[in-house]
Amino acid sequence: MIKRVAIGILLILVVLPLSLLAAENTVKATVDSRKIGINDTVTLRLTVEGPDAMSARVTAAPRSADFRLVSGPNVSTQFRFINGRASTSKVLSYVFMPTRQGQLNLPGVSLQVGDRTFTSQPVAVEVVAGSVAPSGGNRRSADPLADLFDRGTGTDRRPADVADDVFLRLEAPKTTLYVGETTGLALLIYYRVSVTGVELQQKGGVEGIGFEQQNLSGTRQLEERQVNGKIYKVQPVMKWVLYPSRPGQFDIAPWVLRIGVETSSGSFFGFGRPQVIQRRSNTLALTIRDYPRAGRPADFAGLCGRFRLDASMDKTRVTAGEGVTMRVTLSGTGNFRDITELALPPVDGIKVYTPKVRDNIQLQDGVPRGSRTWEFVLVPIREGRVRIPAVELVAFDPADGQYHRLKTRTIDLDVSPGAVAESTPTAGTGPVPLERKGQDIRFIHAGAELSLGTGRPLFRRTWFVALFPLVIVVAGLIMVIDERRRRVRSDTRSWARSRAGLRARKALRHLEKTAGDGISDAFVQGLVELWLAYLGDRFAISRIDVTANRLRRHLTTAEIDGETVDRLLELLNRCEGHRYAPAVLEQTRPAELVTTTRDLLARLEGGTI
Amino acid sequence: MNRPLTAIAILMLLAGLTLPVAGAVSGPAEAVRAGNRLYEHGRYREALDAYHQAEDQGERSADLFYNMGNAAYRLGHVGQAVLCYERALWLDPGHVDARFNLDFVQQQLVDKIPEPEDSAVGRFWNWLLARVGVDVVAVITLVFLTLSAMVGVIFLRRRHTAGRRVWGALAAVILAITLMSGGVFGAMVWRAETLRQGIVVVRELDVRSGPADDNPVLFSVHEGLKVEVNARVRGWVQVVLPNGWNGWVPGKSVTVVQDGL
Numbered sequence: 035m036i037k038r039v040a041i042g043i044l045l046i047l048v049v050l051p052l053s054l055l056a057a058e059n060t061v062k063a064t065v066d067s068r069k070i071g072i073n074d075t076v077t078l079r080l081t082v083e084g085p086d087a088m089s090a091r092v093t094a095a096p097r098s099a100d101f102r103l104v105s106g107p108n109v110s111t112q113f114r115f116i117n118g119r120a121s122t123s124k125v126l127s128y129v130f131m132p133t134r135q136g137q138l139n140l141p142g143v144s145l146q147v148g149d150r151t152f153t154s155q156p157v158a159v160e161v162v163a164g165s166v167a168p169s170g171g172n173r174r175s176a177d178p179l180a181d182l183f184d185r186g187t188g189t190d191r192r193p194a195d196v197a198d199d200v201f202l203r204l205e206a207p208k209t210t211l212y213v214g215e216t217t218g219l220a221l222l223i224y225y226r227v228s229v230t231g232v233e234l235q236q237k238g239g240v241e242g243i244g245f246e247q248q249n250l251s252g253t254r255q256l257e258e259r260q261v262n263g264k265i266y267k268v269q270p271v272m273k274w275v276l277y278p279s280r281p282g283q284f285d286i287a288p289w290v291l292r293i294g295v296e297t298s299s300g301s302f303f304g305f306g307r308p309q310v311i312q313r314r315s316n317t318l319a320l321t322i323r324d325y326p327r328a329g330r331p332a333d334f335a336g337l338c339g340r341f342r343l344d345a346s347m348d349k350t351r352v353t354a355g356e357g358v359t360m361r362v363t364l365s366g367t368g369n370f371r372d373i374t375e376l377a378l379p380p381v382d383g384i385k386v387y388t389p390k391v392r393d394n395i396q397l398q399d400g401v402p403r404g405s406r407t408w409e410f411v412l413v414p415i416r417e418g419r420v421r422i423p424a425v426e427l428v429a430f431d432p433a434d435g436q437y438h439r440l441k442t443r444t445i446d447l448d449v450s451p452g453a454v455a456e457s458t459p460t461a462g463t464g465p466v467p468l469e470r471k472g473q474d475i476r477f478i479h480a481g482a483e484l485s486l487g488t489g490r491p492l493f494r495r496t497w498f499v500a501l502f503p504l505v506i507v508v509a510g511l512i513m514v515i516d517e518r519r520r521r522v523r524s525d526t527r528s529w530a531r532s533r534a535g536l537r538a539r540k541a542l543r544h545l546e547k548t549a550g551d552g553i554s555d556a557f558v559q560g561l562v563e564l565w566l567a568y569l570g571d572r573f574a575i576s577r578i579d580v581t582a583n584r585l586r587r588h589l590t591t592a593e594i595d596g597e598t599v600d601r602l603l604e605l606l607n608r609c610e611g612h613r614y615a616p617a618v619l620e621q622t623r624p625a626e627l628v629t630t631t632r633d634l635l636a637r638l639e640g641g642t643i
Numbered sequence: 644m645n646r647p648l649t650a651i652a653i654l655m656l657l658a659g660l661t662l663p664v665a666g667a668v669s670g671p672a673e674a675v676r677a678g679n680r681l682y683e684h685g686r687y688r689e690a691l692d693a694y695h696q697a698e699d700q701g702e703r704s705a706d707l708f709y710n711m712g713n714a715a716y717r718l719g720h721v722g723q724a725v726l727c728y729e730r731a732l733w734l735d736p737g738h739v740d741a742r743f744n745l746d747f748v749q750q751q752l753v754d755k756i757p758e759p760e761d762s763a764v765g766r767f768w769n770w771l772l773a774r775v776g777v778d779v780v781a782v783i784t785l786v787f788l789t790l791s792a793m794v795g796v797i798f799l800r801r802r803h804t805a806g807r808r809v810w811g812a813l814a815a816v817i818l819a820i821t822l823m824s825g826g827v828f829g830a831m832v833w834r835a836e837t838l839r840q841g842i843v844v845v846r847e848l849d850v851r852s853g854p855a856d857d858n859p860v861l862f863s864v865h866e867g868l869k870v871e872v873n874a875r876v877r878g879w880v881q882v883v884l885p886n887g888w889n890g891w892v893p894g895k896s897v898t899v900v901q902d903g904l
Binding site: 474480491492506 | 671672675676679680682683702703704705706707709710713714716734740743744747748777778781782784785788789792793795796799800828832835
């Protein structure tokens, strides 16, 4: 059991894609012979099948120096019946005559089928001297349709008698109609032998009646009927919907088809005998009557059929400014398409917007059935009870030959006060569609949004461009300075030397602030301490080395000029003397010592202080 | 003097004061505002003159060209309108109203030339050019360059500490972004300095195979079409269409968007 199911699924998986493929457009190129004589012709046939077959057209004509085009493209249409399904194919044929002997290629042809372009491959044909056509044969005649239905057995071509076995009929459900009343029309083939295909030979039709061809593809419409005691299979070849537009008597001219049939040959193996026959349909007489004048209402607009008219409202209690949807539905059988506009009677206090039209219409035997709905958006603009009057339409019913007035019911709408203004519906108050009524450019910039200036782009401004190297330079400087500081800090001696002047100046400022008008011990002590610290940091002179001789030697070694050394020694001597004899500095003011110290520091720092 | 005539004279004087003619204004900003007032009263020709006066006085803002485009469109000069909107967008690619009006006017052009399908990179590039602009990329590049410098300095200061890997990775990422942004910026600047886009400003224009009237006509284009302008020879310019077709047209029939900006 499982095995069978698995096989079944497998078959579905295989067959389904194949069937889908079958629904696509295909183009097949064939020639009637691969070997011809220099005096023969060869027919290249392009068979287009698929849903867009009838739209196929040649986009690039075949050209070749080896072949002369005798005729083409000769276009024909084929209808085929396979298991009761009708399919259509289009055949384009070219007849060529070779210009020289040898192994030649028939040129490719480009076809536009639907949205795609197909190009056939060149076909190799051997051309020999003389002629290879069979005597009396017509396979390579210039008529591309001659072998349209040739099935290739070809051993016995004597025609069989199929006079009563195949015939055509034009049939319509109704032959007496009113103007505006539609009906179906079918061209049917009745047959008792195997039919392999049909080809249109002559179109029928008539002036004054509109024809709309219906699609037959994909519908199984084969049935059996008894005619004169014989059972025939009946298959529609074409179907139309007729739209009479004026009264009168009309004869729909017959259609002529060439039909490929296959009759029994009586052989033991049962091979069929193919042949092509021609059949002409009957002429169909139609009587089209005008609508009766008696009792015709003035507002009759040509609605013909059996209908009913209904109206509904999605709500009957609303606030002013709130949108409400009213649906008016015409349902039944008849010419819906002739009624495109439906207007609501004007109602005071109600704004009515252009309706949307929704159709649910199908064709059944050529007659439209279903419904057409108009959806109106109504917006009440003042409070109170509003009565929506009945909508009316006049329809002529061909069944009873009478005019009927169709009416909807009246609907009351209770409108409560709303905050919305009278003029327009607003978003969120109901299904009020926005409607764009026109397009234009936007207004000039004239108010606060107006921005004027030189318009010079930023990247062309010098200051902006300068920012790029500036960022890099600043970053580089920061890195250099930082590196220098890092290195200095890593060497305590160097650090102290670099900071000596700074520290001395700071101490000097402090002394200057705390000094009074006269020289004090604290001031002198502070000054001496300043110098001892400075000399230690700047020149690595320890405190015990601060004697006149040693200090002079150190400073001379440090390339300090003699005058500066002398002045420094003098200052230090005076301070030292103050410890033992305060009168030494009695006449001296602190500012004078500060100035001297600042000057000496500047000299020792090389002018940096 | 009778009173009605006096009243009319006063009204005309007031109208003249409120709607100054283009020649009476001074300064580009005042010329633009005068043009705006004229435009609002439907005097598009005079408004356009006022805008041109502002341009002659050195005004080069996107809004000026946007307003000029509107006035030109109202006068039926579709080519001039396209030119002005393109100039507005060249100065400010984010000018939404100029973009809208340009799209609107382009729908009315005679020539519809399908542009070749771009790759993802090409679409991104076009988006950068059309919607972002050189200035924005320049600012982004500068910001990332500054960030790179800052993070780079921090990384160097902390290269001997435990967090050096984090700072190193951050510096590498920001530096990569900076380099990419800088590359795009450089390419955009190069394009801005070299590209010459022209707008056809005559109703119909025959494009010839060479820079002279006796050369065969290759094809015809119409007002408002944007082309790329290549070479110039004896008053003729070589134009290239978006689909790659090229030929020669008189220089005065095509105005280059970037000229004077």
